[in-house]
Amino acid sequence: MTAHFIAVIRCNGAEDCGAETHTPFETSRASDVRAFRKQDGWRKRPTGRDICPDCWKAGHR
Template sequence: MTAVNYPAIQCDGSGDGGKDGCYAETHHPMARTVTDVRRLRRDLGWRQRPAGRDICPDCWKAGHR
């Protein structure tokens, strides 16, 4: 068995103040850092708020900012 570590971002856009997130996450095979993931996934609708909160496209559209 082989284990691989890769950078990923998880959605922090739950409507209840972050207690129960939506559990969406994304990564990119060419990313080496979380910053790379954020940059590469921006065109798919992922957003970053102040204080480093990452918001998935579904939560952004639902107004969970």
């Protein structure tokens, strides 16, 4: 049996959103995922919150 880490970024732009993103490669570093998520339209506020494209468009900033 083997195990590996997959870092996941979850949207916290709205309480009931539940959107998440991850890299297509194995990583345990959230910074790797954040660098990759920009291609999908995800954003990060100065306070550190990650917001999915749908919440951003809806104004949950």
